Amino acid sequence: EVQLLESGGGLVQPGGSLRLSCAASGFTFSSYAMTWFRQTPGKGLEWVSVISGSGSTTFYADSVKGRFTLSRDNSKNTLYLQMNSLRAEDTAVYYCARMGGYCISTSCQTVELRPTDYWGQGTLVTVSS
Amino acid sequence: DIQMTQSPSSLSAAVGDRVTITCQASQDIGNYLNWYQQKPGKAPNLLIYDASNLEAGVPSRFSGSGSETDFTFTISSLQPEDIATYYCQQYDNLPITFGQGTRLEIK
Numbered sequence: 001e002v003q004l005l006e007s008g009g010g011l012v013q014p015g016g017s018l019r020l021s022c023a024a025s026g027f028t029f030s031s032y033a034m035t036w037f038r039q040t041p042g043k044g045l046e047w048v049s050v051i052s053g054s055g056s057t058t059f060y061a062d063s064v065k066g067r068f069t070l071s072r073d074n075s076k077n078t079l080y081l082q083m084n085s086l087r088a089e090d091t092a093v094y095y096c097a098r099m100g101g102y103c104i105s106t107s108c109q110t111v112e113l114r115p116t117d118y119w120g121q122g123t124l125v126t127v128s129s
Numbered sequence: 130d131i132q133m134t135q136s137p138s139s140l141s142a143a144v145g146d147r148v149t150i151t152c153q154a155s156q157d158i159g160n161y162l163n164w165y166q167q168k169p170g171k172a173p174n175l176l177i178y179d180a181s182n183l184e185a186g187v188p189s190r191f192s193g194s195g196s197e198t199d200f201t202f203t204i205s206s207l208q209p210e211d212i213a214t215y216y217c218q219q220y221d222n223l224p225i226t227f228g229q230g231t232r233l234e235i236k
Contacts (some may be wrong), residue, residue, distance in 0.1 A: 028229045035225075045173070045216060047225040061224050095172050113220045115179070119172035 133227025
């Protein structure tokens with residue numbers, strides 16, 4: 001059974017940092033691109049970042065570029081989102097999700113956009129003084 | 130960015146009714162369109178991928194159609210457990226974008 005479990009959310013002051021983790025199980029983690037979304041009542045669902053299966057390729061939304069860094073440790077089946085210089089508008093529930101589509105060898109170095117077929121339960125990040 | 134315009138924003142229907150939600154993309158996205166169901170406090174759940182393909186384990190009363198810029202999501206016979214918010218999502222290009230959601234209620 002595919003499972004994604006986020007952790008690391010919490011309350012942080014503006015300008016602060018937080019690292020989210022997403023522990024994956026039930027599938028060959030290194031063979032799938034992984035992505036983060038966030039959700040707020042006001043702005044709805046927003047894509048944040050995506051990383052290739054090998055971890056060599058990443059893309060970011062303009063709203064987080066230069067502040068957030070996405071990485072993965074395939075030996076630990078874990079995805080990380082390092083969030084720096086946090087702002088009030090980063091307050092949201094953050095979801096990690098698997099991008100369907102098994103990659104093999106060199107194709108794991110690129111990101112092929114696919115439907116996001118499994119999502120974690122989400123972790124709440126609140127940026128406030 | 131590709132804008133996804135979803136309508137209606139809310140919908141009230143009776144059990145057994147046929148329910149239709151539409152989603153319009155601001156440019157041609159081929160069939161790179163997915164539909165998700167989200168219940169309160171839960172993550173979105175993939176129902177339909179590539180515009181018309183039913184995800185494994187999803188009841189057949191759910192269906193999708195369309196291509197290029199205009200897409201439709203249908204529940205053929207509404208059930209009480211279908212009460213949720215539904216979202217369309219395009220993945221033709223980054224950034225991946227979503228419609229604003231349709232909140233479905235039982236009449």
